[in-house]
Amino acid sequence: xxxxxxxxxxxxxxxxxxxxxxxxxxxxxxxxxxxxxxxxxxxxxxxxxxxxxxxxxxxxxxxxxxxxxxxxxxxxxxxxxxxxxxxxxxxxxxxxxxxxxxxxxxxxxxxxxxxxxxxxxxxxxxxxxxxxxxxxxxxxxxxxxxxxxxxxxxxxxxxxxxxxxxxxxxxxxxxxxxxxxxxxxxxxxxxxxxxxxxxxxxxxxxxxxxxxxxxxxxxxxxxxxxxxxxxxxxxxxxxxxxxxxxxxxxxxxxxxxxxxxxxxxxxxxxxxxxxxxxxxxxxxxxxxxxxxxxxxxxxxxxxxxxxxxxxxxxxxxxxxxxxxxxxxxxxxxxxxxxxxxxxxxxxxxxxxxxxxxxxxxxxxxx
Numbered sequence: 001x002x003x004x005x006x007x008x009x010x011x012x013x014x015x016x017x018x019x020x021x022x023x024x025x026x027x028x029x030x031x032x033x034x035x036x037x038x039x040x041x042x043x044x045x046x047x048x049x050x051x052x053x054x055x056x057x058x059x060x061x062x063x064x065x066x067x068x069x070x071x072x073x074x075x076x077x078x079x080x081x082x083x084x085x086x087x088x089x090x091x092x093x094x095x096x097x098x099x100x101x102x103x104x105x106x107x108x109x110x111x112x113x114x115x116x117x118x119x120x121x122x123x124x125x126x127x128x129x130x131x132x133x134x135x136x137x138x139x140x141x142x143x144x145x146x147x148x149x150x151x152x153x154x155x156x157x158x159x160x161x162x163x164x165x166x167x168x169x170x171x172x173x174x175x176x177x178x179x180x181x182x183x184x185x186x187x188x189x190x191x192x193x194x195x196x197x198x199x200x201x202x203x204x205x206x207x208x209x210x211x212x213x214x215x216x217x218x219x220x221x222x223x224x225x226x227x228x229x230x231x232x233x234x235x236x237x238x239x240x241x242x243x244x245x246x247x248x249x250x251x252x253x254x255x256x257x258x259x260x261x262x263x264x265x266x267x268x269x270x271x272x273x274x275x276x277x278x279x280x281x282x283x284x285x286x287x288x289x290x291x292x293x294x295x296x297x298x299x300x301x302x303x304x305x306x307x308x309x310x311x312x313x314x315x316x317x318x319x320x321x322x323x324x325x326x327x328x329x330x331x332x333x334x335x336x337x338x339x340x341x342x343x344x345x346x347x348x349x350x351x352x353x354x355x356x357x358x359x360x361x362x363x364x365x366x
Contacts, residue, residue: 005058005090012087013065017120022061025119029060029112032145036111056108059094060116062087067120115145216242216251223279223288232279232288239275241290241301255306257293277319282345283327289345291318291332298332298343310348314341 014022033056069084091113098106122141170177220236230252231244240256259275277292286303291314293299298318300310315334318341323330330343338358342351 006054009058009062009065009087009090012084013061016065016068016084017061017123021064021123025064025116026057026061028119028145029063029116030054030057032115033057033060033108033110033112036114037105037108040107055094055105056112058112059091059109060112060119062091063113063115063117064120064123066091067117068124071121071124118145216244220276221278223281225281225285232281234276234279234290236275236277236292239293241276241279241288241293241306243303253306255301257299257308274317278321280321280323280330289321289323289330291321298330298341300345300348312343312348313350314343315339315353 010022017025037056066084066087094109095106098104098109119141216233216235218235218237219233221234223232224230229245229247231246233242233244235242238256239259240254242251243253243255244250245252257276274292276290278290280289281287281303282289287309288301288303290299290301291297293301294308294311296314296316296318297311298314298321299308300312301308314332315337317334317336318332319335321330321332323345328344328346330345332341332343334341334353337353338356340354340356342354343349344351
């Protein structure tokens with residue numbers, strides 16, 4: 001059927017277009033129609049559809065011949081004008097038949113018709129122009145149309161389509177797919193071996209568990225020197241600070257203060273008879289700061305002697321705290337008074353208390 005249509009349409013189109021333009025439009029219309037067909041199939045059925053035939057190219061040269069005659073106007077030969085009417089009828093019948101008959105790729109017909117019509121109209125409008133202008137215009141038009149069609153097809157491709165394409169590759173090219181899998185497997189083996197060479201040798205369970213430095217119970221907080229040799233541990237239950245040498249693995253000093261006897265406070269039953277809660281070293285590591293080592297205070301302790309050289313008043317039951325980067329200020333969180341105390345560590349003075357939202361212990365803020 002397509003060959004008979006080509007014989008009829010091609011004869012008329014060649015007289016109007018010329019053999020070279022006919023060949024170019026034939027090839028381009030077939031490609032463009034195929035792309036439009038693929039785009040439509042992906043959009044409507046979400047799967048790859050195999051379509052064969054030359055009807056898109058035939059519709060393209062028919063569209064080109066019709067567009068050329070329409071663009072040329074009254075100046076064209078009367079005989080050529082009469083030849084266009086059968087082409088119009090053929091195009092109309094083909095499109096109508098495609099809408100009513102299953103298995104007909106009307107998207108390819110329309111795509112080829114659009115491409116051929118566009119090139120036919122452009123070539124007719126450029127008649128009489130410089131040869132380079134004519135050829136350049138046709139090349140630009142072909143490039144734009146093909147680029148647009150390819151872009152449309154790419155927009156319809158999703159993961160399911162890629163899976164179908166991979167399935168087709170596996171069905172038609174099993175040896176190539178198997179070779180790719182072997183190469184991928186070999187690559188993974190090489191990567192694993194390279195990674196294994198960079199890893200440390202395995203150790204025993206005993207080595208992995210580490211060494212027991214000392215049995216120090218009830219540690220609430222810790223601080224460590226910059227050289228990593230000395231550890232300071234806050235023991236709340238005994239209100240003591242243990243200084244431990246990590247290199248020699250032994251306790252160097254233990255600083256202890258009496259536990260202040262205080263009444264239990266509502267919503268803070270654990271605050272009664274509270275010991276040291278939190279530690280931090282000064283920048284020169286000559287001093288250690290501790291909260292609740294003394295009642296409601298931030299204590300400044302000489303690391304070498306354990307002497308409390310200053311007690312700075314805070315809110316009720318001070319807990320965690322942080323130091324500024326330059327070590328001149330501290331902010332202490334107070335559990336019972338529900339506030340943050342600002343401390344000047346240069347003058348050893350309590351600067352201010354910052355109240356927080358009141359909490360009634362039920363989850364409701366007031």
